[in-house]
Amino acid sequence: MALEGKTAVVTGAAMGIGKAMTEILLQNGAKVVLLDVNATAGESLKEALNKEYGQKTLFLNCDVESEEQLKAAFQKAADTFGRIDILCNNAGILNEATWEKTVSINLMGVIRGSYLALEHMNKMSGGQGGVIVNTASMAGIGPFLSCPVYTATKSGVVGFTRAMAAASVASGYGIRFNALCPGFVQTELMSNIVDRLGRFSHLTDATHKLVEKMGVLSVSEVAECLLELVTDETKNGEALVVFPKGKKYVTFSSLLQ
Numbered sequence: 001m002a003l004e005g006k007t008a009v010v011t012g013a014a015m016g017i018g019k020a021m022t023e024i025l026l027q028n029g030a031k032v033v034l035l036d037v038n039a040t041a042g043e044s045l046k047e048a049l050n051k052e053y054g055q056k057t058l059f060l061n062c063d064v065e066s067e068e069q070l071k072a073a074f075q076k077a078a079d080t081f082g083r084i085d086i087l088c089n090n091a092g093i094l095n096e097a098t099w100e101k102t103v104s105i106n107l108m109g110v111i112r113g114s115y116l117a118l119e120h121m122n123k124m125s126g127g128q129g130g131v132i133v134n135t136a137s138m139a140g141i142g143p144f145l146s147c148p149v150y151t152a153t154k155s156g157v158v159g160f161t162r163a164m165a166a167a168s169v170a171s172g173y174g175i176r177f178n179a180l181c182p183g184f185v186q187t188e189l190m191s192n193i194v195d196r197l198g199r200f201s202h203l204t205d206a207t208h209k210l211v212e213k214m215g216v217l218s219v220s221e222v223a224e225c226l227l228e229l230v231t232d233e234t235k236n237g238e239a240l241v242v243f244p245k246g247k248k249y250v251t252f253s254s255l256l257q
């Protein structure tokens, strides 16, 4: 998929991985609608990006926990730029103490966003098709001992994404679905780990040891992998694991073979 003339929606776009995703999509010619609950960061990023790339971004204050706000944001995106071709369901938190909120944002937010995007992108209802990339995590592939609920949400994102990819092919939606599974990335989400582990805070040292063992990625390394999943039209139903020593597409064994 060439990105010139295409419109992307990125959730959690104001900071961290979402900000890097926004920048690489703009660098490659797309228009980008930034959705985030952090209005201050989102507005200032939009201003900076519009100065650098021309009027090719829109920021909307939007909480992915709210069906109403997401629905309005997608409609505003389509009204402003005429189409939605790419969705990056990236917004997420890590907090085992507020685990219901973690589920609501990380998993339910991805489902909400995917289903709302279908209304705009689905070829069976007048859309042009496109691609949806859901930000999971390495924790979606292997168990993260100090974050069982976070692990559950990210495992759910991987499973949902793979099932939607199959449903899309069978239904003729014309939309590819892929999961992006980074290892540890240097962002705000990794700060104050002990405060994020809730009942598992006694596993803070074990978590730090895991970070040391696996190393830490930069946001731009993750954004490069997003670009691959968006532009390579052969990619559908994939889970791409990214860590400092490299990246790999996960192979899932089929129970039917």
Ligand SMILES: NC(=O)C1=CN([C@@H]2O[C@H](COP(=O)(O)OP(=O)(O)OC[C@H]3O[C@@H](n4cnc5c(N)ncnc54)[C@H](O)[C@@H]3O)[C@@H](O)[C@H]2O)C=CC1
Binding pocket: 011, 012, 013, 014, 015, 016, 017, 018, 035, 036, 037, 038, 062, 063, 064, 065, 090, 091, 092, 093, 094, 105, 106, 135, 136, 137, 138, 181, 182, 183, 184, 185, 186, 187, 188, 189, 190
């Ligand atoms: N930092 C890491 O080590 C890794 C992060 N991830 C995932 O990457 C995604 C982005 O995380 P980071 O950039 O690291 O975190 P971050 O905390 O730096 O950025 C997250 C962004 O999402 C926004 N956000 C939070 N809740 C929201 C909501 N309800 N609605 C809309 N926006 C909301 C925040 O305001 C922030 O701008 C998350 O899904 C996270 O689980 C995956 C693997 C590794």
Ligand SMILES: CC/C=C\C[C@H](O)C(=O)/C=C/C=C/C=C\C=C\[C@@H](O)C/C=C\CCC(=O)O
Binding pocket: 094, 136, 137, 138, 139, 141, 142, 143, 144, 145, 182, 183, 184, 185, 189, 190, 193, 207, 241
């Ligand atoms: C403090 C938490 C910060 C960030 C959370 C973030 O989402 C993250 O990167 C979490 C990673 C957790 C990894 C946990 C365990 C790893 C499990 C292993 O099974 C490795 C899994 C896949 C590696 C691919 C492979 O080579 O098999």
